[in-house]
Amino acid sequence: MNRRTLWLVGALIVVLLGTLSVYLFLKARPYQEVVDHGPSPAAQANPYLAAEMFLRERGLNVSHAESQAVLADIDPRGHTLLLFGERSKMPPRQIDQVLNWTRAGGRLVFVAESLWDERSKQSNDLLLDRVQLHQSLSKDLKDPPEDQEQDRYPQLTKLYLEDEDAPAYAGFDTDFHLEDPNNLAQAWANSAKATHMMQLTYGLGTVTVVTDADLWKTPSIGEYDNAWLLWYLSAETDVTLIYNTEHEGLLALLWRYFPQAIVALLALIGLWLWHVAVRHGPVQAPAPTGRRQLQEHLRASADFILRHNGQHTLLQALQQDVLRRARRRHPGFDQLNVAEQWLALSRLTRQPTRAISQALSPPPKQRMSAADFSRQVARLQTLRNTL
Structure with missing residues (x-):
């Protein structure tokens, strides 16, 4: 191949590449694509992060804690405590601390965690028993009368306010029902069949009991009037949210962060037990049958x-x-x-x-x-x- 042929081939390649570039330039269209990487680490660690951000946008000072130790430093007047964490292992001393804080003027909002046992006259939720409210299953209630006015949204909880023509709607879990046997509640919110929120005066403060707090987690807080209801319960106060009152033990943390080391340690222990369990010496012969007693x-x-x-x-x-x-x-x-x-x-x-x-x-x-x-x-x- 001579020099002239090489120049022709080179020129042809340049022309083809140029034509292809012009074609791609004319056909290409810029566009934007949003890639969803899922919740951020902060949202994964805090299921109520959206609720905190919403309350801060409304001008409230919001903080969260993982234990009740912060109560000693919180002035109850002008403060709301959202107690959404697991309380099955909360001792009576901490129950007294929370109620004394509320009695001094604080607002307490907590989730009823246990059903009322009619035979033992108590539930496994000491805090719920102390405010004298009971929780039961909605399926155990009698059906409303058939001639009652038809409810357009039977699965939604409705809160009626003074001077308002329409109620606020919240997405509580309708499987549970709150009862007030002593007529202490001063406000409540119901679905078509059951009651899912009750509020009563407690000393200088107020206690609000709800059947669940999942409606204030991400993304449920953006549905219905869920976000507004949370603001309504804590309006004009500072807010402290406690959503994790039970910590993992040492063994659980070791297993989470060092599983390979634990497996290796267990294997070594098993080998050591097998070694020390090996029989040394001859097997003892059974005793003659003639001398059995x-x-x-x-x-x-x-x-x-x-x-x-x-x-x-x-x-x-x-x-x-x-x-x-x-x-x-x-x-x-x-x-x-x-x-x-x-x-x-x-x-x-x-x-x-x-x-x-x-x-x-x-x-x-x-x-x-x-x-x-x-x-x-x-x-x-x-x-x-x-x-």
Whole structure:
């Protein structure tokens, strides 16, 4: 290939590249594309971040904390405490601290966490019990009368205000219902069938109880009048939000950040246990059958029953033996109820009724530890021997 041919090929390539560039320039159109990378780390760490930002836009000073230790430094007058965190492990001392703070003039908003138990006359939510409100399931309520005016939005909670023609709508979870057996509430909000928010005066302050706070999480706070309701409950005050009153333990944190190290440590412990458990020396030969005694036969029979029938059968047999001896010692024993039977056994054996109840209680279905099983057998043998 001579020099002239090379120049022609080069010129042709330049012309083609130029033509392609002009074509692409004429056809290309600039555009913008929004890439959603999901919630920011701050939003992931704080489910109420949007609620805080909304309240700040309304001119409120908002802060959040992970424990109630901040209450000691907060003046209750002109302050709202949003207690949205898990409270199952909150001790009575902290309950008293929150209520004393509210009684001194603070606004308290918290979520009812447990259902009312009619038999025990309490719930597992001590704070809810202290303000004398009850929570139940909406499905347990009677249906409203059929002739009642038709509700256009039965699943939404409606809050009626004075001098307002239309109610505010909030998206509470309608599965739960709040009750006020002592008529203490001064304001409330209902859906078509149940009540989901109650407000009452508490000393110089106010207490607002809601069935859930998910309507104020991201993105539910932007629906209906959810954001407005949160502002209404905390208007003209500073706000402190507590949404995490329970911290992870040391083991949970170690597993979260060092799982490989924990697995390696467990493997080393397992190898060490396997090493020390290796039998050294010859296996002991079984004893000749000619020298076995009655006690050995009894022990072997008990071991057989324990392996094949479990602890439940052995304990039940001992309990039946105790009751059989009690019938011989105390005429009419079977006609007594359980409490009277325990009292009769206490008089016969001179054992406390607590020890008798522990011994004669039905054996648990799950397997007991060796120590617990031995203690239970010892209690029953003591009763049987004293009869």
